[in-house]
Amino acid sequence: MRGLGMAGIAALCLFTLAAGCVPPPRVAGQPEPAAGAERASGIDPLFLPPSPDTIPGDLRGEAIRLGYLMVVDTRAYGKPYVGNALTCTNCHLDAGLNPNTASFVGISRLYPEYRARAGRKMSLTDRINECVERSMNGKALPPDSTKLAAIVAYIDWLSKNVPSGSTVPWRGIPRITPARPPDPSLGKNVYAKKCVFCHGTEGQGTMAAPPVWGPRSYTIGADMARVGIAASFIKANMPRGWGWTVTDDEAFDAAAYINSQPRPDFPGKVNDWPKGEKPADAPY
Ligand code: HEC
Ligand code: HEC
Known part of the structure; x- marks a missing residue:
């Protein structure tokens, strides 16, 4: 099975005792997820992240642990920077350890990277701050911030078993296309x-x-505000605990519905895709 099972999630919770670390709720009357309901292609042999309960006890471990807490409870640990009701792990499921959902495992190997939306090369810290500003309707963490460095330390640590030069085959969210x-x-x-x-x-x-949607949701400038990305996320993960149970049409229609509802604006959107390459599902 791909991703963390309930045991893995319980282990994360034991490790941190962080608020908000709850296993996915079950809806009465719904069946348990079928075996194989998760992504069918099997576990990529390079997807070998260390478990958060093996974070070292030294100074570097302290930074990694703070990064982990920033990811699982951003609203408490990163309070002044978050402008909505979200936490990184609400979208980067299982603290970035879920290979179907913009996992953090291995991505340290991919930065710095040219990004068309920004029209420039971006570091991992730039990319994290993009999510803070757009997905969390927040304020970028300052470049010398210990908390920002801690998130990078956590992602670096999760990436440690991935060889440099790897293309990180599980990167992002497995995309579906509309019929x-x-x-x-x-x-x-x-x-x-x-x-x-x-x-x-x-x-x-x-x-x-x-x-x-609404004032406490992600902004119009967030990746999730693109229908193709939201649909892929919904297909693989929603309802939470029953990934791969909705049809592709249902995932696209639900994504189109939630993304047609009101949500915070992102004024910086005027600077996006300065050199073109704007994707077809960009909402502006
Ligand atoms: C059983 C409860 C449950 C159901 C039903 C459910 N979700 Fe979710 N959803 C969650 C939880 C919990 C999260 C956050 C996941 C986490 O933190 O681990 C989430 C996260 C999300 C997110 C990303 C975070 C955000 O709030 O923007 C989107 C988008 C989303 N769900 C859409 C949907 C759609 C569309 C459906 C219906 C097809 C759906 N969900 C059904 C529980 C549910
Ligand atoms: C509303 C959902 C949402 C929230 C909240 C969110 N992100 Fe993201 N993030 C995304 C999506 C969607 C992508 C793009 C995935 C794709 O393109 O496949 C992304 C991409 C990223 C990437 C780049 C991944 C890669 O493969 O290069 C990083 C790093 C990242 N987010 C960090 C964070 C951090 C740290 C937080 C919390 C401070 C956060 N995100 C909060 C949805 C979210």
Whole structure:
């Protein structure tokens, strides 16, 4: 099975006792996920991240541990920088250890990297701050911030078993492609049937799940605000605990619905894709 099973998630929770570290809730009446419901292609042999309960006890380990806490409870540990109700691990599931969901494992090997949206080469710290500003509607951490360095230390540590030069085959979210144009009005029904229970009637979130639209959600400049990315995330992971159970059409329609709802603007969007290459699903 790919990703952390319940045992792995429980181990993470034991390790940190961090607030918000809860195993995915189960909806009454829904079946257990079928074996093989996760990504069918099997575990990539290079996906060998160390477990957070083996973080070393020295000074470097302290930084790694702080980085881990920033990722699993960004709102508490990175409070002044976060402008919404989200935490990194809400999207980078299982603290970045889930190979289907923009995993952090191995990505230290890929930076610095040219990024078309910025039109320049970016370091890993630049990329983290992009998510802080766009996905968390927050303020970039200063370049000399210990907390920013800690997130990098955590990602570096998760990447330590991945050889340099690796293309990190599990990078990102496994993309699905639409068979027809996504339809937000059909997505409204999918949302009512399969999402509202956890994410709330106004997309505002509940005790069980974070917001998916509204003032406390990700901004229009976030990667998740692109329908193709949100659909792929939903297909692989939603409802939480039942990845790969919705159809591709349902994933696209639900993504189109939530991304057609109001959410915070991102004024910096005027500077995006300065040299072209804007993807077709960019919302602006
Ligand atoms: C069983 C409860 C549950 C259901 C049902 C559910 N989700 Fe989620 N969803 C979650 C949880 C919990 C998270 C955060 C995951 C984490 O922190 O590990 C999440 C995260 C998300 C996120 C990314 C974080 C955010 O809030 O923006 C999106 C987008 C999302 N869900 C969309 C959907 C859609 C669309 C559906 C219906 C197809 C759905 N979810 C059904 C529990 C659920
Ligand atoms: C609303 C969801 C969301 C939240 C919250 C979020 N991210 Fe992201 N992040 C994404 C998505 C989506 C991508 C792009 C994935 C893709 O292109 O396949 C991404 C990409 C990244 C990347 C680049 C990954 C790569 O393969 O190069 C890094 C690093 C990153 N995020 C760090 C963070 C950190 C650290 C936090 C918390 C401070 C955070 N993100 C919060 C959704 C989110």
